[in-house]
Amino acid sequence: MAGLQPYVDHRVLLILQDGRAIVGTMAGYDQKSNVVLSDSKERVYSIEEGVEEIPLGLYLVKGDQIVLIGELDEATDKAVDLSTIRAEPLPPIRY
Amino acid sequence: MLIFSVFKTLTDQRVTVELKNDLSITGTLKSVDQFLNIRLDNIKVLDEARHPHMMAVKNCFIRGSVVRYVQLPAEHVDTQLLEDATRREAAAQNKR
Amino acid sequence: MLPLSLLNAAQNKPMLVELKNGETFNGHLVNCDNFMNITLREVYQTSAEGDKFWKLRECYIRGSTIKYLRVPDTLLDAVKEEQNRAREAGRSARGAHVSGAGQRGRGAPQRGRGMVRGGGPARGGRGRGRGM
Numbered sequence: 001m002a003g004l005q006p007y008v009d010h011r012v013l014l015i016l017q018d019g020r021a022i023v024g025t026m027a028g029y030d031q032k033s034n035v036v037l038s039d040s041k042e043r044v045y046s047i048e049e050g051v052e053e054i055p056l057g058l059y060l061v062k063g064d065q066i067v068l069i070g071e072l073d074e075a076t077d078k079a080v081d082l083s084t085i086r087a088e089p090l091p092p093i094r095y
Numbered sequence: 096m097l098i099f100s101v102f103k104t105l106t107d108q109r110v111t112v113e114l115k116n117d118l119s120i121t122g123t124l125k126s127v128d129q130f131l132n133i134r135l136d137n138i139k140v141l142d143e144a145r146h147p148h149m150m151a152v153k154n155c156f157i158r159g160s161v162v163r164y165v166q167l168p169a170e171h172v173d174t175q176l177l178e179d180a181t182r183r184e185a186a187a188q189n190k191r
Numbered sequence: 192m193l194p195l196s197l198l199n200a201a202q203n204k205p206m207l208v209e210l211k212n213g214e215t216f217n218g219h220l221v222n223c224d225n226f227m228n229i230t231l232r233e234v235y236q237t238s239a240e241g242d243k244f245w246k247l248r249e250c251y252i253r254g255s256t257i258k259y260l261r262v263p264d265t266l267l268d269a270v271k272e273e274q275n276r277a278r279e280a281g282r283s284a285r286g287a288h289v290s291g292a293g294q295r296g297r298g299a300p301q302r303g304r305g306m307v308r309g310g311g312p313a314r315g316g317r318g319r320g321r322g323m
Contacts, residue, residue, distance in 0.1 A: 003126075004156055007156070013148070013149065013151075013152055015116075015148070016258070016259075017116075017161070018258070019116065021148050027192050027197075027267060028192030028194060028196075028197070029194065030193050030194050030195065033132070033158060034194040034195075034227075035194065036192060036194050036197055036267075038264070043148070045148065057261060057263075057264045058197075058262050058264045058266060058267055059260070059261055059262075060194050060197055060198065060259060060260040060261075060262065061258075061259045062227065062254075062257050062258060062259060063158075064160070065211070065258050065259065066158050067114060067115075067116060067157070067158060067161045068114070068118075068155055068157050068161075069155060069156040070138075070152030070153075070154070070155035070156075071152065071153060071154050071155070072151050072152060073152070074151075076153075077151035080151060085147050087145065087146065087147050087148065088145070090116055090118065091117055093114075093115045093116050093161055094115060095115060
C-alpha cells in the first residue's frame, strides 16, 4: 500500500492542484488522502524576488486537491537560503 | 486491476513519473495502491534548475489522479505476459 | 489524527474556507458531516479576485467544492487531548462504547484570532492569494 503513514509527524512539502507549495507537519490523514498540516507555511516562488514564506497555521487540505506529498529532509531544507531561490511558481494541473 | 499488478511487480525499479503539471520525477518505486497512488524513493526532478521546489525532498507520495505517464524499465516488463493477461481479463469480462 | 475529527472539533470556531473556484468564506462553523459539507454562520465571502465582498448570515457549502480549510492552531492540541482522554476511558472501561469523533472542543471559544477579515487589500488573482 502506498499509504501516508510514514509521513505522520514529519515535515512535508505539499503540492496542490492550483500549483501552491505548502510546507508543514503532517498531523493526520484519512482514506481519501485528506491531510491535516500544522505549523504550515505557503512558499511563494517568483522570478523577480526570493521565495516568500507565508504562515498559514493549522490547515486541512482536501485529498482531491493534492498532487504530491514529499518528505522534507530538514537538514537540507534548513541549509537552503530561500531568499536566494528564484523560480517560476509550479503550474496548475491541466487535464 | 491488471495495471495495479504490473506496478507491483516493478517495485524497487527506477521509474519516471510525468505529472499533469508537467513535472517529471524519477525515483525508485516503493509502493503502489489500488488508486495507482505511487511512492518514490531517492527522487530526482527533471530540469532541477527550473524546478527547485523539491530540492529538500528525498521521497514522495504522488496522487494517482495527477499522473500523466509512467516510464517503465522495458527490461522488467514482460509484454508477452501482459498481452496474454489482458486478453484473459477481456475474455472474463465479456463472459459476464 | 483524522481530518474529520479536527473538523468536528472546530464546531463554533472561526475558520476560513477556500473553494476550488478561489472564493473564500470566513465564518464560524455551525455543522459538518463526513462529506465535509459544512454550514457557517456570520460569513464574509470574498470573490476569487479578492475585489468583491459579501456578508451572509449563514451559508451551506458542499464538501466536494472545497479546496482547503484553515482552522485555529489551538484546535490541534484540543483534539489530541480529546483522543488521549478517549483512549484512557477505553482502557479503564474495556468493552464500553467509546466514541472518538463528534466531541466538541473544550475551553473558552477562540474569538477572532485574525481569522475573519472585514475587507482590506485585494489578494492575488485567480485564487492564488495568501490564504487569508
